Structures are given as structure tokens and as C-alpha cells.
Amino acid sequence: MKQAFYLFHTGRLRRKDSTVWFEPLVDETSHADGYDDTLLASIGDEMTPEWSLKRSDRNIREKRVIPIEEIDAMWVMTELCMNNRFFELLSRHQIPLFLVNYRGNVTGTWWPGQMAGESPVLLNQASSILKAEQKAYTASEIQLASVVNMRQVLRGHRYHGCPFGDSIAMLEAEIEQWDRLPDESARFLAEARCKKEYYTAIGSLLNPPWTFSGRDRQPPGDPVNAVISWLNTLLYGTVATEIARAGLHPGLGYIHSNRVNRQSLALDLADIFKPILADRLALTLFNRRQFSPTDFETSPDKDGVWLNRAARILVTREWENRIKTTLLHPVHKRSMNWRQIIRTDAICLRHFIDDGSDLQFFELPV
Template identity: 30%
Template sequence: MDKLSVVLDRKNMDLTMDGKSLRIDIPGEKCQRIPLGMVGQVIVYGNPRVACNVWRKLAEYGIPSLLLPARGKGDGAWVTPGTSTSVNVRIAQFKAWADPGTRKKAAAWAVREKLNGVQEMARRLELTCPFVRSALEHLDKADSIDEIRGIEGNAAREWFGFMGGLLSPKWAFTERNRRPPKDPVNALLSLGYTLLFGEVHRGVMARGLDPGIGFLHSPYPGRHSLALDLMEPLRPGVDLFSLALTQNSLAPTDFTTGNTDGCRISKNARRMFYASWEEFKADWPIGGGGSSGEAGTDKDPPNLALTVRHLVNRFVRTWGIDDLDEPIIIDGVAK
């Protein structure tokens, strides 16, 4: 079972610790207690009151928090636990990144997995995406990472154009835009991708990897490029989730648009969004185990956390190192 996302979106909320549980107090309402063992992440909108010992306990339990502005303007900020002490995998990551051939192979893998995810999504929708086959053929012939990035960018534009044709005209979706999103569908995609980033970042940190050393996305100060790399194969899942919401749960009237803040989902619709997200990520449809199907068994359903863990491990294997739990020999010395 995937752990819960705790959402705090009222400024008169108080979040404190009560033993090993989070305690949520709202004036005039019965307090709520949530054991830390059930919490996967904490999402904070605006300025609810959060006690300092809450942040310490969240860090101790390895629970990330997402801080979002009360209004739509501005990026969210993730407060995450530290990297694991598995230094061998980081040494291997740096060595892999320093080798041009391995770097190109890893970048191509991320894009190929994303294109396979688009194909899987289309299959679920009983559709065909001819541009995916063309992109895969070009990917096999790509000579550089820049060329790989170009293939991914072109395929993404094709996909979002294709996605627009699946939506009712009332949604007025024609292209991907962000910072801030200008329309309801882009608002859904942006929020979904933000939540996905948190799940992937947590998986990267748990594996002991450096989130800043990416292969498809170049390292850049302040950017978690590796987490962005590993988001790519899973983005089609967010797209599928967003499509489902537009067809079954939400209407354009659930959003407001301003010149400064862009398009924002209403508070009531936001609650429905998070409830639906919890259900959706408990049975994640895309990007799990490739041809091996390793992300889930009958006893172990492919929830998003498990999918991310297996995706990270498969990505590491593109470096050509079989077992990173064993010491790596550098200059004849076991490290």
C-alpha cells in the first residue's frame, strides 16, 4: 500500500507532534492524528502553523515535504531527507557520468522508457501514436545527447498536440505551458508533475544517488537533474491521470485564472484532486518494469513508490555495474 499524502491548506491549521503521530488541529473541529508510519509526504499550501519538532521528525523518518504558495505564482519547494550513506553508488554515478558513451546510453534509456510509456498509455486508451514509432527509430540512430534531447522535445510537442485532440473543446488545451500554467489542463499537469518529482526525488535519495548529476538533463546549479531524468518515463502516468480527471471529475469552472497567478485549481477541487491522486498512485499504470515486469507481482502491486524504486535500479544498471552493494575497486583499492 502506498503511504498517505497529508495536505495542509488552511491557514488556521496547527500541525504538531503527538508521540509518533502528526496531530492536526483546526478551530471548531475534532483533532486528527496520523501515525508517521502511514505518512508518505506532507504538502503545505500557504502558511498553516507547523511546529519545529514536526520538521525534525519528518526528517528523522525520511518523509519529504512540499511547500506550495497559497496562490499560483512561484515554484514549490521540497524539503527532503538527506542522501543515504551508500557512497559506492555515488562513486559509480560520477564514473558513469564522466564516460561519454555511458552518459549517452543512460540518456537514451530515459527517453526510450518515456516513449514506451506513451505507447502504453495510448494502448490503454485504445489509440495509436504513430509519432512514437518514428521517434524510437530516430533514437536508435542518435549520435549525441543533444540529438537525443531534440528527439524527446519533438515527441513531447507531438504528444501534447495529440492530447489536445482527446479533450473536449471546453478545456481549450493546445500546448504545454507553465510558470505559471495558463489553462486548467496545464494547471493539472503542473501539479501532477510536481508531486511526481517528489516521489522520484525520494527514490533517488534513498538509493544513495546524487540528484544533481543528471544524464539527459545536464547538471546545473540548483537543479535536480537526475530526478528530472527519472521523471521522464513516468510523466505519461500523470498525463493519463489528468485526462481521467477532465473526463470524470473536474470541469473548467473548478479553476480560476488571473494575469499574475496564472490558472489555479479551486480549494474544493484540490481536495478531490489529492484524493484521486492517492487512488491513482496506488495502482500506477506506466513505467514499472519494462519488458521484465519486475515492478509488481500479485502480492506486491505496482504502486508509484515501488515503480520508482525499480525504475531507479534499472537506470543504474544501464551503467554496466551489476551489484553496487559490493565495494568498487578504484586504483586497486576497495572503497
């Protein structure tokens, strides 16, 4: 099964035939605590340090060899050196690479040429967004799926004994009258009401000392928001990857304003999965007591809260484990992992754009 590789350890990435070699480096400037095996697959037993530019290097520890077929995406979270042939290999195999800083901001993305939007599809996609009625319909379906999934997440918790009757009833009522909402702004207001109710309910599930009174971002102002923001960064990249694989352009969206340098379609579709993948996982991690207050750092100007390196690794590992779990897709009746489920939604949108096929986004079964 393909998986994403998250690089938290300083080193080098280079191509060797149809594999990627990761060669971790140790010196006085890097973290000497080693890198986490669960974040980088170890394949084969080739342990000879070798590097095309340097024939001998005492600082290179054993390398890891990753067959290109196993890579879904590369995430570079640290100082890393990569060679041109590595990028060529990524391009040939349609693998994106994300550069992420410690605040969880994507500071650059390597999009293989064919993933930057197939031009004929791009024209269709733009055409669909330019048609006011199609744009409004698509946006409405995405928002509805997002609200339905908020309700499903709350329902899931109710089955575990949480008294969410009022919140669920409120979301229920909004969903019931969704199709009768007169226009776009009414739907935006309804979605905002649902989000508020949903986040209040979610916040009440948190065990002390952690608190959460709603989303607060760019920058996040507390530990819970910091973890959700980090997870959302991982979710956006995952959704953008699947959108691009479906041949659509991640930057042309239906809901999020088409501003410069925003992956607006990725932000759109991510809303469907945020309650299920990001919020639920954050809640689980906090309630499992996997964090201590020292895992979080406040920026010097008190303007934001960030995860420290250990917490970033922890959250990222749990994220990758979570999205590799499988589920019976309620419509396609096949067992799929979360990447495949997201891909199914992107392909569904692509078919809708191509020939007006039914638009039916993922709704979590409970």
C-alpha cells in the same frame, strides 16, 4: 500502506511519541469549510484537544493522529505551524516535507540528512555523470522509455476506439530508429518530435469546452496546462523521494542541465512517468467533467492560470488515489503501486551506477 499526506487546512503539526498530530485550527482567517478527510487519515478515537504550548484552546477542533509508519511524505499546501520535534521525527524516519505555494511551486523542502545523498554513492553518481559515454547512454535510455510510454498511452486510447494510427506509427518509427541516432542532439530532436505528435493526439481527445495545443508552463497559460503542471509538481516530489530513498542525489541528473537548485535527476526520471501518470490523469479529470471554468483563476497580469483551492484539493486527491493503484510490473512480475514502480526505476539506476547492472526503465504494458 504508506501514503503521502497533503495539508490544505490551516493548523498545527507536532510530534507526540511516534505519531504526528494534526490539529486543524478554525478562526476568521482560515477556510471554514473544513478539511477533507480523504486527504488526512483519521486514526484512533483520541479527540481531546491538547497542545504542549497551550493548555486550552477553544479554536482547536478534533485532532488527527497519524502513526509515523503510515507517512510516505508530507506536503504542506497551506499556512501551517510545525514544531521542532515533528521535524526530528521526519528526519529519523526518512520522510521528506515539501512546502508548495498555490502556483504549485515548491518553495522549500525538508530533506532528512540521510536522504541528501549518501556520500559514497554521491561520488559514484557524479563519476557516472562525468563519464561522457555513460552519461549519454543513461540519458538515451531515459528518453527512450519516455517516448515508449507516450506510444503506450496512445495505444491504450486506440483500444478504446480513438483513431491514433498515424501518431502511433510515427512514434513507432522514431522508437525503431532510436539506437541508430548518431548523437545526443539527434536524440533531443527526436524526443521533441515525439512529444509534439503525442501532445497533439492527446489534445484531440479533450471534450469541449477544454482545449489543449501542447505544453505551456512556468506559468501555465490555460486550465489543462495548469492541471498538468500541478500534477507534475506532485510527480517531481514523488520521484525525488524515491531517488533519495535509493541513496542517490535528486539534484545530479543526466539530461536536465545541472543548474542551481534544480532537482535534475528527479526531472529526468519523471519524464518516464509523465505520460502515464500526469497526462492521462489530467485528461480523465477534464473528460469526466470534474472541473468548471470557475475552478481556474487568471493571474492579474494575465501571465498565468492557476487552480483554485477546491481544484487543487480535487486534483491532489485524485493523484494520491491514482498512484496507490497497483499493476503487475512487466519485468519483476510483482503487483506494485506506482510509488513502488518509481522506486524500482530509481534502484535500477542505483545498481547501474554501482556495478553496471542492466538499465531497464519502466515501460507501460498495454
